[in-house]
Amino acid sequence: MENNELKTLLTLANYFLGALIFIFSIGFYFKNKSLAPLFILLAIIVVGPVENLLMKMAPPKDRWKVDQLTSLGMLVLLLTAVFQSQNEQYI
16 A cells, blocks of 8 residues: 555544534433534644644644644543543543
Protein backbone atom coordinates (compact mmCIF):
# COMPACT_ATOMS: atom_id res chain seq x y z
CA MET A 1 0.00 0.00 0.00
CA GLU A 2 1.40 3.37 -1.01
CA ASN A 3 1.48 6.40 1.25
CA ASN A 4 -1.35 8.19 -0.58
CA GLU A 5 -3.59 5.13 -0.32
CA LEU A 6 -2.76 4.72 3.36
CA LYS A 7 -3.41 8.39 4.01
CA THR A 8 -6.81 8.14 2.27
CA LEU A 9 -7.71 4.98 4.19
CA LEU A 10 -6.74 6.47 7.55
CA THR A 11 -8.56 9.73 6.78
CA LEU A 12 -11.74 7.85 5.87
CA ALA A 13 -11.46 5.72 9.02
CA ASN A 14 -11.10 8.87 11.13
CA TYR A 15 -14.12 10.53 9.50
CA PHE A 16 -16.19 7.35 9.87
CA LEU A 17 -15.37 6.92 13.56
CA GLY A 18 -15.90 10.63 14.20
CA ALA A 19 -19.33 10.42 12.56
CA LEU A 20 -20.22 7.37 14.68
CA ILE A 21 -19.18 9.14 17.85
CA PHE A 22 -21.22 12.18 16.82
CA ILE A 23 -24.33 10.07 16.16
CA PHE A 24 -24.04 8.06 19.38
CA SER A 25 -23.21 11.10 21.52
CA ILE A 26 -26.23 13.03 20.29
CA GLY A 27 -28.39 9.90 20.64
CA PHE A 28 -27.27 9.25 24.23
CA TYR A 29 -27.91 12.86 25.12
CA PHE A 30 -31.50 12.80 23.84
CA LYS A 31 -32.21 9.28 25.12
CA ASN A 32 -30.60 9.49 28.58
CA LYS A 33 -29.98 13.23 28.99
CA SER A 34 -26.35 12.25 29.49
CA LEU A 35 -23.87 15.09 29.11
CA ALA A 36 -20.66 13.03 29.29
CA PRO A 37 -20.84 11.91 25.62
CA LEU A 38 -21.28 15.53 24.56
CA PHE A 39 -18.07 16.51 26.37
CA ILE A 40 -16.29 13.64 24.60
CA LEU A 41 -17.70 14.85 21.28
CA LEU A 42 -16.47 18.38 21.99
CA ALA A 43 -13.01 17.03 22.86
CA ILE A 44 -12.84 15.29 19.49
CA ILE A 45 -13.97 18.44 17.70
CA VAL A 46 -11.26 20.46 19.47
CA VAL A 47 -8.41 18.11 18.48
CA GLY A 48 -9.84 17.46 15.03
CA PRO A 49 -11.33 20.23 12.90
CA VAL A 50 -10.55 23.09 15.30
CA GLU A 51 -6.90 22.12 15.59
CA ASN A 52 -6.62 21.67 11.81
CA LEU A 53 -8.09 25.13 11.22
CA LEU A 54 -5.82 26.78 13.79
CA MET A 55 -2.74 24.98 12.43
CA LYS A 56 -3.45 26.43 8.97
CA MET A 57 -3.75 29.92 10.45
CA ALA A 58 -0.70 29.77 12.75
CA PRO A 59 2.82 30.47 11.51
CA PRO A 60 5.04 27.36 11.57
CA LYS A 61 7.02 28.60 14.57
CA ASP A 62 3.82 28.81 16.68
CA ARG A 63 2.19 25.53 15.70
CA TRP A 64 3.52 23.82 18.80
CA LYS A 65 1.41 26.24 20.84
CA VAL A 66 -1.72 25.28 18.90
CA ASP A 67 -0.89 21.60 19.45
CA GLN A 68 -0.39 22.05 23.18
CA LEU A 69 -3.45 24.27 23.70
CA THR A 70 -5.80 21.99 21.78
CA SER A 71 -4.41 18.98 23.67
CA LEU A 72 -5.01 20.79 26.93
CA GLY A 73 -8.56 21.66 25.85
CA MET A 74 -9.22 18.03 24.93
CA LEU A 75 -7.94 16.78 28.28
CA VAL A 76 -10.05 19.29 30.21
CA LEU A 77 -13.15 18.20 28.27
CA LEU A 78 -12.37 14.51 28.86
CA LEU A 79 -11.86 15.15 32.57
CA THR A 80 -15.19 16.96 32.64
CA ALA A 81 -16.79 13.94 30.94
CA VAL A 82 -15.35 11.65 33.63
CA PHE A 83 -16.71 13.80 36.44
CA GLN A 84 -20.04 14.25 34.67
CA SER A 85 -20.43 10.49 34.23
CA GLN A 86 -19.84 9.99 37.95
CA ASN A 87 -22.45 12.62 38.84
CA GLU A 88 -24.99 11.05 36.49
CA GLN A 89 -24.68 7.68 38.26
CA TYR A 90 -26.01 9.12 41.49
CA ILE A 91 -28.92 11.11 40.06
